[in-house]
Structures are given as C-alpha cells and as structure tokens.
Amino acid sequence: MNLDFTQVIPSLPFILQGIGVTLSIVAVALLFGFVLGVFLSLLKIGKYKTLRFLADAYTSIFRGTPLVLQLMIFYYGLPQLIEMDVPAYLAAVLTFGLNSAAYVSEIIRAGIEAVDEGQKEAAMALGIPYSEMMKDVILPQAMKNILPALMNEFITLTKESAIVTVIGVMDIMRRAYIVGGDLYLYLEPLIVAGMIYYALVMGLTLLGKRLERRLRHSD
Amino acid sequence: MINVKNLDKSFGDARVLKDISTTIEKGEVVTVIGPSGSGKSTFLRCLNKLEDPSGGSVVVDGKDIMDPNTNINDVREQIGMVFQHFHLFPHMSVLDNLAYAPTKVKGLSKADAEARAQDLLQKVGLSDKAEQYPSRLSGGQKQRVAIARALAMEPDTMLFDEPTSALDPEMVKEVLDVMKSLADTGMTMVIVTHEMGFAREVADRVLFLDEGRLVEDAPPATFFSQPESERAQDFLAKIL
Numbered sequence: 001m002n003l004d005f006t007q008v009i010p011s012l013p014f015i016l017q018g019i020g021v022t023l024s025i026v027a028v029a030l031l032f033g034f035v036l037g038v039f040l041s042l043l044k045i046g047k048y049k050t051l052r053f054l055a056d057a058y059t060s061i062f063r064g065t066p067l068v069l070q071l072m073i074f075y076y077g078l079p080q081l082i083e084m085d086v087p088a089y090l091a092a093v094l095t096f097g098l099n100s101a102a103y104v105s106e107i108i109r110a111g112i113e114a115v116d117e118g119q120k121e122a123a124m125a126l127g128i129p130y131s132e133m134m135k136d137v138i139l140p141q142a143m144k145n146i147l148p149a150l151m152n153e154f155i156t157l158t159k160e161s162a163i164v165t166v167i168g169v170m171d172i173m174r175r176a177y178i179v180g181g182d183l184y185l186y187l188e189p190l191i192v193a194g195m196i197y198y199a200l201v202m203g204l205t206l207l208g209k210r211l212e213r214r215l216r217h218s219d
Numbered sequence: 220m221i222n223v224k225n226l227d228k229s230f231g232d233a234r235v236l237k238d239i240s241t242t243i244e245k246g247e248v249v250t251v252i253g254p255s256g257s258g259k260s261t262f263l264r265c266l267n268k269l270e271d272p273s274g275g276s277v278v279v280d281g282k283d284i285m286d287p288n289t290n291i292n293d294v295r296e297q298i299g300m301v302f303q304h305f306h307l308f309p310h311m312s313v314l315d316n317l318a319y320a321p322t323k324v325k326g327l328s329k330a331d332a333e334a335r336a337q338d339l340l341q342k343v344g345l346s347d348k349a350e351q352y353p354s355r356l357s358g359g360q361k362q363r364v365a366i367a368r369a370l371a372m373e374p375d376t377m378l379f380d381e382p383t384s385a386l387d388p389e390m391v392k393e394v395l396d397v398m399k400s401l402a403d404t405g406m407t408m409v410i411v412t413h414e415m416g417f418a419r420e421v422a423d424r425v426l427f428l429d430e431g432r433l434v435e436d437a438p439p440a441t442f443f444s445q446p447e448s449e450r451a452q453d454f455l456a457k458i459l
C-alpha cells in the first residue's frame with residue numbers, strides 16, 4: 001500500500017473552499033430549522049388538537065423517511081410541480097432546514113416539558129398571559145435542556161450534509177470526489193475530506209462543551 | 220368576596236369535590252383543613268381556575284370564573300397564590316421575581332415595580348436578598364419571597380396551599396409570622412394548612428373537607444372544641 005498525498009496538495013485549496021459551502025448549508029438550515037422547530041413545538045404543546053396532530057405528522061414523516069430521498073424529492077421532484085428549476089444549494093438548504101425542524105421541534109418540546117409544571121402555574125396564578133409566560137418564564141428555562149441537544153443536532157447535520165453531493169452541491173465531499181476523479185486517485189482526497197469533517201465535528205463538540213459549562217455556571 | 224356554589228370537580232371518574240358551597244367575605248381569614256387527598260388543594264385551585272370546575276359556580280367579586288366572557292387573567296390579578304414548593308422563577312433575581320408580573324400585567328414602569336418590590340422585601344425582612352437568585356435562599360426565605368411576589372400584584376385575596384409543609388421546622392415560624400401580619404392588615408386569605416395552632420389563632424373560620432365534601436364550616440373556637448361530625452372528631456383526635 002502506498003499513499004501519495006503530494007499529488008493532492010495542489011488541490012487542497014479547492015477542497016478547503018468546500019468548508020464554507022458545507023458550513024453555510026448547515027448554518028442556514030439550522031437557523032431555518034430552529035425557527036420552524038420552535039413554531040412546531042408550540043403547536044405540539046398547544047391546546048388545538050388539529051394543529052397538534054399536524055405538527056406530529058410533520059415530524060413523523062420527516063423522521064420516518066430517508067434524508068437522501070427528501071433531498072432528491074426537493075431537487076428532482078419539486079421542479080415537476082412548480083415548473084421551475086430548483087438550484088441545488090436552495091434544495092439542500094430547504095431539505096435540511098425542513099428536516100431539522102422536525103428534530104428541533106422534538107428537542108424543544110422535550111425541553112419545555114422538562115420545565116417544572118409549577119413554573120407555569122405560578123405564572124398563571126399571577127395573571128400572566130400565555131405568550132408572555134412562554135417567552136419570559138418557560139423558554140428561558142427550557143433553553144438549559146435544549147441547547148446541548150441542539151448542539152448535537154448541529155453536529156449530526158454537519159456530517160449528514162455530505163449527502164448533498166448527490167445533487168451536485170460543491171461541498172467538501174463533492175470537491176474531494178472531483179479531485180479524486182481528476183487524479184485517478186480517490187483514497188487520498190477522501191481521507192483529506194474525512195479529516196476536515198472530523199476537525200469540524202471536534203470543533204463543534206468543543207464549542208458545545210463550553211456552552212454547556214457556561215450554562216451550568218449560571219445555575 | 221368569593222362565592223362558591225355547588226362546586227363540583229372530577230378528574231375522569233374520580234369525583235374529588237362534591238357540591239361545595241361557601242362564601243368568603245372580604246377581609247376574612249379562612250383555613251381549609253382535612254385529611255390527605257380530601258380535596259383541599261383542588262378546592263383552592265378552583266378558586267383561581269388553575270383547575271376547571273366540573274360543575275357549580277365560583278364568583279369572584281361579581282366575576283363568574285366559568286363565564287367564557289370573563290378574562291380569567293383579570294380575576295387572577297386580584298388573587299395571589301402561594302404554593303407549597305414556592306415555584307419562584309429560578310432564572311430571575313429575587314427583585315425580578317417580584318417586579319416581573321407587575322410590569323407585564325399591570326403595566327408598571329420598571330422603576331416603579333422595583334421600588335414596590337424593594338418595599339415588599341423589606342416587609343418580609345429580605346431587603347438584603349434583592350440581587351440574589353432563588354437557589355441561594357433557604358426554604359423559609361424562598362417562601363417569604365413567594366409571598367412578596369404575590370403581594371406585588373396588590374391582590375385583594377391571597378390563597379395559600381400548605382405554605383409551610385415543605386419547610387424545615389425551624390423555618391415555619393418566620394413564614395407564619397409574615398402570614399399573621401398579613402392577616403392583621405385585613406387581607407382576605409384562604410389557607411390550606413396542617414398548622415392547627417395557626418388556624419386556631421388566626422382564622423375567622425375553618426372549613427373541614429373530607430372525601431371531597433365540606434363537612435364543617437365553623438369558627439375555630441367551635442371547630443376545635445366541639446366539632447359536629449364524627450370525621451372531624453376523628454381527624455382532630457389523630458393530629459392534636
């Protein structure tokens with residue numbers, strides 16, 4: 001076995017540029033997923049049965065089908081409906097955003113439900129309206145449980161984002177694959193990609209640990 | 220004034236409150252006594268609609284809490300509540316715990332709400348704890364803060380659900396003292412308690428609940444010396 005990384009070196013900048021693409025997909029998707037996830041979680045704990053059912057069904061569908069299938073549906077399938085091409089980047093962000101909303105809504109619902117019921121009762125007894133109670137009393141406390149789990153979702157998303165390569169988005173994965181094709185040398189660029197992903201995940205893990213420590217500090 | 224008429228409450232098949240009628244006059248101090256599971260907490264929680272009554276009516280100063288046109292938050296504004304386990308907001312300082320609801324609900328300015336909060340903290344003897352977080356307080360201090368938090372809304376009536384039951388014995392007195400001085404100011408109070416000495420001394424009236432029924436409704440002198448029902452006699456024999 002002989003690995004030859006010297007040939008990959010000229011292509012390193014090309015591969016490294018994928019970090020921005022990967023991170024931007026993940027960040028936008030997570031932000032989008034968070035906003036939608038908060039909304040869905042509020043429906044899930046709300047008093048309207050139909051809305052609760054719809055939010056649960058949404059979660060169930062996105063968690064119950066393969067991510068790569070969802071991605072292909074948005075990239076190849078959606079244009080058929082709207083009679084307009086969907087750019088690969090947009091399809092990627094949309095899929096990951098909608099998908100992570102399903103997971104995030106579960107994370108937030110669980111975080112809210114972990115807050116002592118007495119907090120809600122104390123706020124109600126003071127005459128505080130529901131929306132204010134959620135915003136000022138329940139959610140700030142739920143965040144303690146939510147943030148670490150959210151960080152995990154961030155990490156998972158970073159790794160899973162590699163599948164956008166199947167619709168041609170120029171992320172880390174895709175670039176490594178292209179370099180491999182050019183050089184007729186696959187293992188080395190793939191190892192490089194692997195190292196980049198690993199470094200990203202480790203960086204995020206560290207960040208998460210720090211965040212957790214800060215949160216515990218404020219107790 | 221709180222008018223309770225034929226109040227019924229069921230959880231599923233379990234009928235927890237049965238046909239309770241009583242009136243709590245302005246300025247009255249009423250204690251609610253009874254065995255565990257007799258419905259004391261549920262009764263109290265029906266008064267500010269933390270539990271939805273299943274039947275009958277609860278009218279607070281002319282406002283029927285069951286009427287869909289009644290804004291329950293208007294009623295709750297007038298009724299403070301103190302819980303066995305305090306339920307202070309752990310992410311807010313003591314001062315913010317007191318100032319939060321008056322700014323949100325009554326539209327007080329932050330400065331006014333904080334001034335009022337400081338004033339109340341002084342009354343419950345905790346001026347020096349304003350900047351602390353609840354986790355740093357002892358049980359007795361927490362409960363005094365909880366009382367002050369409810370008072371910050373300037374309610375007409377205060378509900379207490381076993382306010383001293385979760386406290387170490389040496390802290391019971393400091394909380395009861397605050398409640399006594401509150402009673403002296405003429406506050407209307409409904410207190411679920413196991414503190415018979417307190418009930419005897421401070422209450423104008425004792426309600427005795429047993430298995431969801433209001434079995435006795437009498438002044439403490441009468442209730443403690445000559446209870447009518449066998450259930451109350453048994454109960455008193457056990458605890459006194």
Ligand SMILES: Nc1ncnc2c1ncn2[C@@H]1O[C@H](COP(=O)(O)OP(=O)(O)OP(=O)(O)O)[C@@H](O)[C@H]1O
Pocket residue numbers: 230233235253254255256257258259260261262
């Ligand atoms: N949310 C609920 N769901 C179902 N049953 C309930 C609920 N809350 C109370 N109960 C039941 O109603 C009955 C009365 O409860 P409640 O808490 O009012 O009693 P209590 O007199 O306050 O007792 P304790 O002295 O133990 O506090 C009990 O049998 C209890 O199990």
Ligand SMILES: [Mg+2]
Pocket residue numbers: 259260261380381
């Ligand atoms: Mg109780």
